[in-house]
Every structure is written in structure tokens, then in C-alpha cells.
Amino acid sequence: MINKIGQIMLYVTNQEKAVDFWTKKVGFSIVAEENGQGMRWIEIAPSKESETSIILHDKEVIAKMSPELNLGTPSLMFTTENLDELYTNLENQSVLVGEIMEMPTGRVFNFADSEQNYFAVMEKSK
Template structure:
């Protein structure tokens, strides 16, 4: 039986810029990094709060060559925040183009792009 989502693989064009975006602008931490050479490098990041799920930043070009059958599109990720207004303000101040906060039946939500224009969403969860 599956009991937890361990990692989400995010394929990016520039891993160093992606790490910088997630750590400096969103406050994630680098948990692990592995470079076995030849373009095979991955970086594991996660929110600083203890979490069971992390994001692995993979080299999109390398993975496409190694496994051309894989879908390399961006997964639809929904993050949760206990203080949506504060996060919205912080991301805006860091020059991240945040979408409008929208009231949904399940709660308030907004979206934002990373440095490669992949969009993600944040929902308020208290």
C-alpha cells in the first residue's frame, strides 16, 4: 500500500537558477544534492518546515535524452500556507508575479510562476 507521496520530480532547464528561486524567494532548503557526472545531477529541496514530501530538481535536457518516453511537463503542485496574505505580500515584494487571490469553495488560493514560467498554486490551510 502507498501511504505517503515522497518526492515530486520537477524537470528544469537550469538547476542552479531553480535552486536559487526556490531557496531565496520561497524559503525552501536544499536537503541533498547528487552529481554523478555527465549531466546527471539532481537537487532535493523542501519547505523548511518538516515535511514528508520534497521536490527533486532534475536536468530536463539530460532526462529527455536518457528517457525520451517520459512526460517532462510541469506537475500541477498545490502548496499550503497558514498565512496566505503574508506569503502573497512576501512573494510580491520579491518581484514574483503572483495571481489574484481567489475565493474557492475549499479556501482562498493564488498562483505564481517560477523563473522558467512554470505555474504553481498556494491555498490557505489553517
């Protein structure tokens, strides 16, 4: 039986830019990095203790290895305890952010990574 989400695959065209974006602008940490069999992948997460991580794969390499895979960007919703602070931090680093919106489940905004993939962040109470 499945009991948690372990990793999310994110296929990117430039792994170095993706690592820079997620670590320097969003504050994620590199959990692991592997390089073998003609592939390189980087595991990142909000913290080293996170149960779920994102694996940054080279889109071109994966497309050649497994042309049947859907290499589109997953629709991810992150959470934060301080939406305003995160919004300001991203905006100050020239990250494209959408406006903060009130939803029935709480306040939320979206942001784009260095490849113009969009992700959302929702505020969760402490």
C-alpha cells in the same frame, strides 16, 4: 501499499536558477544534492522535516536518458497558514503572482517560477 508521496520530480532547464528561486524567493531548503553518472539533482523541501520533497532535475539530461518521459510541469498545490504574508513576500521579490481568489475550499493564488511554470497556494487554517 503506498502510504505517502515521497518526492515530486520537477524537470527544469536551469537548475541554478531553479534552486535560487525555490530557496531564496519561496523559502525552501536544500535537503540533498547528488551528482553522479552524468546527472545532477537537487532535493528541496519547505523544511528539512517535510515528508514530501521536490527533486530538481536537468530537463535536457533526462530527455536524453529517457525520451519517453513526460517532462511537463506537475500541477502542484501548496498550503500555507498565512496566505497574505506569503503573497506579499513573493510580490516584494518580483515573483509573478495571480490575484487572491475565494474558492469553496479556501483562499488561493498562483505564482510562476523563474521558468514561467505556475503553481498554486491555498490557505489552511491553523
